Structure formats: C-alpha cells, structure tokens
Amino acid sequence: MTPRLISLRSPGLALLLAAATALPARADGISSYGTPGLIDMPSATATDDGLLSWTTSHLTGHTRNSLHFQITPRLSGVFRYSILRDYFTTGDLKDRSFDLHYMVRDETAHLPALAVGLRDFGGTGIFGAEYLVASKHFMDDRLTVTGGIGWGRLASWGGFRNPLGAIDDRFNHRPGFTGIEETGRVAFNRFFRGEAAFFGGLDYQVNDRLRLALEYSSDAYTEEVARMGFEHRTPLNFGLTYRATQNLTMNAFVIGGAQAGIGFTYVIDPRNPHFPGGIERRSPALLPRAEIAAQGWAPDDIDSTRARLARGLGAQGLAFESYAQEGAHARIVLHNGTYRTDAEALGRAARVMANTLPEGIEAFEITLAAEGLPTTRTTLRRSDLEELEHAWDGSWQSFVRADIADAPGRLPPDPGVYPRLDWSLLPYFSTALFDPDNPLRVDVGAEASAQYRLAPGLSLTAVVRQKAIGNLDTSTRTSNSVLPHVRSDSAEYDKLQGPQVTILTADYLFRPGANLYGRLSAGWFERMYAGVSGELLWYPAESRLALGAEVNYLAKRDPLSRLGLGDYRIATGHLSAYYDFGNSFRGQLDVGRYLAGDWGATVSLDREFDNGFRIGAFFTLTDVPFDEFGEGSFDKGIRFTIPISWISGEPGRSTLQQTIRPVLRDGGARVDIANRLYNEVRGSNANQLEHGWGKFWR
Structure with a gap:
C-alpha cells in the first residue's frame, strides 16, 4: 500500500x-x-x-x-x-x-x-x-x-x-440603481x-x-x-x-x-516562491560510461536491469510501471507523483537510466502515464545527456534534442505493479463565503482517501470526510431560487452528522486513438451529485489547442443520507475548447447544458506561473434571464491554485485551492468531477514540458 x-x-x-x-x-x-x-x-x-x-x-x-x-x-x-x-x-x-x-x-x-x-x-x-x-x-x-x-x-x-x-x-x-435584482450586471x-x-x-x-x-x-x-x-x-x-x-x-x-x-x-509575488530553487532531494550525477562498463552488467539480464532501475527510480520518488529493451533502445513507463513539473521527472529518470542500464544502450524512451493513461513519449540519447550535463545551456539544448511525441499506446505493466492501493489521511478545510448572516463559515476535519488501481487507467476511488469543528451547519438561510435548486441549497449538505462519503467512483481512462483521450466514470462524484459520465479529449502532443466533449446523466444526492439519492435527475453535457495563449495565460470555453437544465457557455481565463501558482476568473451566461437567476444576475467568480511546493519548497503535486463566487445560485452550475481529462494530461504536453524544462537538470 x-x-x-x-x-x-x-x-x-x-x-x-x-x-x-x-x-x-x-x-x-x-x-x-x-x-x-x-x-x-x-x-x-x-x-x-x-x-x-x-x-x-x-x-x-x-x-x-x-x-x-x-x-x-x-x-x-x-x-x-x-x-x-x-x-x-x-x-x-x-x-x-x-x-x-x-x-x-x-x-x-x-x-x-x-x-x-x-x-x-x-x-x-x-x-x-x-x-x-x-x-x-x-x-x-x-x-x-x-x-x-x-x-x-x-x-x-x-x-x-x-x-x-x-x-x-x-x-x-x-x-x-433600481434594486437587488440588478446586482451583478x-x-x-x-x-x-x-x-x-x-x-x-x-x-x-x-x-x-x-x-x-x-x-x-x-x-x-x-x-x-x-x-x-x-x-x-x-x-x-x-x-x-x-x-x-x-x-x-x-x-x-x-x-x-x-x-x-x-x-x-x-x-x-506568485512568481517568487518562499524557496525559489526548491529543496528537492539530491539528483543523481551521471556516472562515466567507462565506470558503467566496468560493472559488467549483462545486456540480456533483463530481470537484473529492471530491479536496478526500479530501485533507482524509487529513490527519486518516481513510480516505475514497465520496462522493455530492444537492442540499444530501452523503454520505460513512468508515473510522476512527486515533482510538480514532469520535465524534472524526465530529467531524473533519464539520469537513473544512464546510471543503471548496460553501457551499450544508447536511446532512452520514457512514456509518462497519468493514472496509468499514457500521454507523451520522450526519447533521449545517452550521449546527449553526457555531453550536456554541465553545458551552460544544457537545459535548452537537451530540450531541442529531445524527441517528444504522442503516446497512444504503452508497454504492458510489469508483474506486481497492478493492482495497488494508494491512500492518504489529511486535514481538510471547507468554506462558505458571503452569507449575509455570517460572511465566513468554516469546517475543519479529517479526510481519508483511497484509490485502488486495478489496471492501467482503471481505478476505484473513495473519499470520506469527518468534521471536527466548524459552523457550516449553522446556516439557516433557505433558497428563494425559481430554478431547480441544484446549488442554492448546498448548505443543507453541511448538516449531515458523522462521516460523509464525498467521492465513491469507478473510473476508466483510456486512449481511443492518436491524440485522443477518453474517460468513463460512474458513482458518487461529489457531495451533491452521483451518476455516470463520459468524456473525449483531442489534444495533440505539441498543440496549444485542445477540444473536448463530455456527457453526464446525474442524480442529486439526498442531503440527509450518506449514499441515498433524491428525485432530481438531469442529463448535462458540454463541448469544450482549451487554449494556451502563451505568456502564462490559458483560456477555456465550455458550451452546453448545465445542472438546472439551462443552456449557455462558460468563459474562463487563468494565469499560471511556471511554479504552478494559478489565478483565474470565469463567468457563465445561459438562457436563464437575469431576473430569474436572482441576486448576482449570472454565475461568475475568481479562483486560486497554490502548490504546496510554492510554500514549503519540498517537491510535491499537492495544491491548495479556493474558488470565490460573489453569490452561489443555480444558473450555470456544473457537476464537479475529480479527473477531467485536460487537467490530467496537460502537464505532460510538449508545450507544458517546455515551460518546465528548466528543471530538467534539477
């Protein structure tokens, strides 16, 4: 485990x-x-x-x-x-x-x-x-x-x-100003x-x-x-x-x-973390080729090679899933659960390969996998690594010489990699902002999560929360929305006492073809909705543009039951476009049907710095008239994502997240799904790898 x-x-x-x-x-x-x-x-x-x-x-x-x-x-x-x-x-x-x-x-x-x-x-x-x-x-x-x-x-x-x-x-x-119904316009x-x-x-x-x-x-x-x-x-x-x-x-x-x-x-200054260079563990220096040759490692002893490689990658906090060797060409599948930038994971993996593989192997092919789903394949030459390790422009030169391509398929997992169980027990904070009776309500408690990975891309996930202290359950305000209460009665879900199952899902992530990614999910997606969901994403390895489609059939959960469902059912879906504008700006457009049955579009713009600190804003306009939407007139807000590594300097992919809405109403609402494809795979896209390639030699 x-x-x-x-x-x-x-x-x-x-x-x-x-x-x-x-x-x-x-x-x-x-x-x-x-x-x-x-x-x-x-x-x-x-x-x-x-x-x-x-x-x-x-x-x-x-x-x-x-x-x-x-x-x-x-x-x-x-x-x-x-x-x-x-x-x-x-x-x-x-x-x-x-x-x-x-x-x-x-x-x-x-x-x-x-x-x-x-x-x-x-x-x-x-x-x-x-x-x-x-x-x-x-x-x-x-x-x-x-x-x-x-x-x-x-x-x-x-x-x-x-x-x-x-x-x-x-x-x-x-x-x-004519009245409260005009606010937000x-x-x-x-x-x-x-x-x-x-x-x-x-x-x-x-x-x-x-x-x-x-x-x-x-x-x-x-x-x-x-x-x-x-x-x-x-x-x-x-x-x-x-x-x-x-x-x-x-x-x-x-x-x-x-x-x-x-x-x-x-x-x-989001661009200036507390530890600008980070305080990662020491990366391995490349051993001279002659020293590797002196080890006498047999090229055909695959089991010994795999064992050395697994130990070396494990010491760098990288999960090694597959290995194959064909002549002078070695191939691995790697999951990066430690470093915020996949480029740093690639650099460390390449040096481990150079230090643990027989000296006759010249080409290293590293396939990055997200939740077992292959994303991109990077091929590096051993001689380039040896030449550029101490070069003054080694980072740029190594990126230019790297061959980064789409990886629609992957090697079969090595024995013992699947199934496996990952788990965590961490504190959680949950907030409700701008209630006129109390502008800030907070719950603090413990969150236990477990993910049982059955096979590449196939997993079962459970998240359970237990509140310790807080006042979210003290809200007495009731929704006056004329729309179906798909979000405006969210305070009712804070009143359930005892452990709460917030997520309980089965997910399958797969590659239907070149440049394509797929997801099928079923279960309890969040504290308010359960159902089934399917998603398809087109995202070429070197493209700034990605296009996606998602369809869901959802049931609203009973606020007073741990796993029970209420009577409300809705089919929703969106067509999405994602674009990297460069200069750290990333935009997203989602067009489709929302939880209240309304049709419209959401426009989002985020500025994400190379250290992962992200600040963004969004707004949604649908066919719900402003007067029917109620106070605020339409859904909008700002959001933050702060990497833990930005604060601590320690390597990690955990984040602190907060979305601030002036008012939470029912129009323009979407279901929260934890593993939407774009966020799962974009970190290993060639453009994103280029942004973080300065960490390749960390």
Whole structure:
C-alpha cells in the first residue's frame, strides 16, 4: 500500500499569508480601495506584473476588503467585499464588487502616465465610478503628482456638467440603481455618464518605509452621510503609510476632515516562491560510461536491469510501471507523483537510466502515464545527456534534442505493479463565503482517501470526510431560487452528522486513438451529485489547442443520507475548447447544458506561473434571464491554485485551492468531477514540458 498526498481545499485568502516572500520596494502607493492610488483616489500607476495584494481599510462603520491582482503589466483587477454598518434600517449592507484599472500609456520624461478605470462595475453600484487619471513622478520618483476626472461616486463632490455631453446628450444623465435584482450586471449605460468632477493629490516617499499623501477627493460619501451618520466636512484627505515588512504596510488616514481610518496591505509575488530553487532531494550525477562498463552488467539480464532501475527510480520518488529493451533502445513507463513539473521527472529518470542500464544502450524512451493513461513519449540519447550535463545551456539544448511525441499506446505493466492501493489521511478545510448572516463559515476535519488501481487507467476511488469543528451547519438561510435548486441549497449538505462519503467512483481512462483521450466514470462524484459520465479529449502532443466533449446523466444526492439519492435527475453535457495563449495565460470555453437544465457557455481565463501558482476568473451566461437567476444576475467568480511546493519548497503535486463566487445560485452550475481529462494530461504536453524544462537538470 502506498500513501500519497492529494489536493487540499481550504480558505484561499488566508492561505495567501502562509508564506512571506521578499519583494522589491514598491514605487507607488495602494489606496484604501486596494488599487494603485493615493488615499481614496486612484492614480495612473501600477504594481509589478503578477503581484497579488490584500487590502483592508476601516472607517467608522465602514470596512473594505480588497483583493488586487496585476493581471498584465497594464491591466489590474480587484474583487472587493465591503461591510457598511446600519446602512439599511433593517441592518448592514454586505457588498461585493469588481474593479478594473488599465494603464493607457506609460510616463515619459515630459508627459505623465495615463490610466482609465471602472469601480464597482458589476455589483450593486454603491461604489460605482469611472475615472481618467494622470500621474507624474518628480524628485527622483519620491514625489508623485496625480490629477484626474471622475464620474459616478467620484463626482459626488464638486460636480459639473459632463464634458462628454458635447459628444452625445446621453452622457448627461446617469441611470440610478433600481434594486437587488440588478446586482451583478455590467451597467454599460452608466459608464462615464452624469456629472463629472476633478480630483488630485500629492504622494511623497519620505524614506524607504514612510509615505505621506494629501488628496483633494471628489467623493462626498453621500449615502454614508445620509444613512449612517457619517461626517464629511471637507474634500481634503490626509494619510500616511508605514512599511512594516517587505510584504506588509500599515495605513492611517483622515477622510472628509472628520473620519479617521486605519488599514493594511499585504503583498505577495506568485512568481517568487518562499524557496525559489526548491529543496528537492539530491539528483543523481551521471556516472562515466567507462565506470558503467566496468560493472559488467549483462545486456540480456533483463530481470537484473529492471530491479536496478526500479530501485533507482524509487529513490527519486518516481513510480516505475514497465520496462522493455530492444537492442540499444530501452523503454520505460513512468508515473510522476512527486515533482510538480514532469520535465524534472524526465530529467531524473533519464539520469537513473544512464546510471543503471548496460553501457551499450544508447536511446532512452520514457512514456509518462497519468493514472496509468499514457500521454507523451520522450526519447533521449545517452550521449546527449553526457555531453550536456554541465553545458551552460544544457537545459535548452537537451530540450531541442529531445524527441517528444504522442503516446497512444504503452508497454504492458510489469508483474506486481497492478493492482495497488494508494491512500492518504489529511486535514481538510471547507468554506462558505458571503452569507449575509455570517460572511465566513468554516469546517475543519479529517479526510481519508483511497484509490485502488486495478489496471492501467482503471481505478476505484473513495473519499470520506469527518468534521471536527466548524459552523457550516449553522446556516439557516433557505433558497428563494425559481430554478431547480441544484446549488442554492448546498448548505443543507453541511448538516449531515458523522462521516460523509464525498467521492465513491469507478473510473476508466483510456486512449481511443492518436491524440485522443477518453474517460468513463460512474458513482458518487461529489457531495451533491452521483451518476455516470463520459468524456473525449483531442489534444495533440505539441498543440496549444485542445477540444473536448463530455456527457453526464446525474442524480442529486439526498442531503440527509450518506449514499441515498433524491428525485432530481438531469442529463448535462458540454463541448469544450482549451487554449494556451502563451505568456502564462490559458483560456477555456465550455458550451452546453448545465445542472438546472439551462443552456449557455462558460468563459474562463487563468494565469499560471511556471511554479504552478494559478489565478483565474470565469463567468457563465445561459438562457436563464437575469431576473430569474436572482441576486448576482449570472454565475461568475475568481479562483486560486497554490502548490504546496510554492510554500514549503519540498517537491510535491499537492495544491491548495479556493474558488470565490460573489453569490452561489443555480444558473450555470456544473457537476464537479475529480479527473477531467485536460487537467490530467496537460502537464505532460510538449508545450507544458517546455515551460518546465528548466528543471530538467534539477
């Protein structure tokens, strides 16, 4: 029996604080809204590409929590969760919103940088605003001068007639927010509409730690004054920022001459793990060919060769499944369950082969297998390894000389490889976010998983959870959805006491032909759905594009029964396209039928760094009208995948995952299936191997 680690699912935002990474000094400030800016006002600046930051700011009765990501060097986005105490006569307002900030042009010696932005363009509109802003640095970049024009909330103080009205009279009027059913929609008819106002300010870097800011704000906090007793006396705001560590800055500010506030910003760089080079076990150095010859290994003694090879690969944490030898050509099938990049597994396997195979064998053919399913076949020459091991460009040269091709078939497994049992016992974290009664609910417990591999591609999987502590079962909110309750009553599944079987499936992964992958699955896929599923994927070894099709027949599980099924049945299916855009961006389009019987499409875009840290966003539009969907109008969210190796430096394929949806409703919902083909096989695709080939000689 082999224990193994599996992916962990836990609260994503807390996990971002798990490891502090050294960052270069930031040249510009972060506003209380979590975006590049002064205090409340934005600036025409940007953080470093790929930087991720969490900002919390608090005024009397008013708290903003903002997650900012520099998507590209010019474009950044924000997800914000705000709490406004006693905003309604019935209680607090708990608001979710999204921002976008785009650098139109960079600063030059004579001209300022220019940026355009949208605040709260897909929420309730409480913070809804648009702006055009310019910034210029002086005094060796210590002083930043910013000025801009704003609309919406950024025109609530000192407003004047919209200059865009000269182009079209429609710019003179800004439609108001009509009700909760409008939340989540992108209100194009409000952008840059209504009155406009000027704002600006100064930002001065006193030293490496202290920054001072003064701004003229065009935000009058109109609704807070009217509803919450908020005081606003002047458009002048004052603030200071103190950088406590490389990652943490503390903020203090005065808004409107009457409200004092505090906050902090915590920053991490996904490109910069805690242990940049990793702390893997020592890799084997190549032995001289003469030393191999001196061992006197008989080329025809296959059993001895296989035993040496198995020991060597096992010492590197690699699972050896098959071996064959034909003249000077040796072939193996390998499962990489240890290293995040398959390129590192290939490099270590090739060196083990060079050190354990008779000296007359010149070509090494390594077939990578995912769950026993052959994916790609890489052929390396022994002489190339010997030549390039210490070459200054050895990684690139070894990739150029490697022959990477599709592997529609594989060697039969060696005796004793199948069947085998893998198991794990790990903690789990499960979260429910943004319940108006309690914004964060968490369960913590133990998760036992077992996978019995009967043959290549054929396995039985079981996952059982036992809650230890938590409050997910305390939710009393009931669904008001007019659609079938395919997700909106998910809180009911937290109330079952005792061990819960979350996954119990039989899966068969196979290769129907060249460049094709197939999957058949049956059983209990997740805590809410059971059924049968079939999938076909076309994914050539060197292609950026993959195409897939999936069909499912599903039954909703009984929330109060461990394995029982309810009455709801549904057939779903999707056609999918996956594309690697390069520059670490990967897109996905899924078109088909969803769990509530609605038809539509999901668009996803992820940025995945070479170390495996992934940040993405998605949205789904179906034939369910926005009003019928309910609050949020359509399904959307952001998601994180953080490799454990990014934090610990230890080799491993386990991850921490979190998806954040502003609201969970029934439209656009899909069943969760653990081993969808694209994610299973893409790591060994030639393009992905190239991304990670720098680890070949680790």
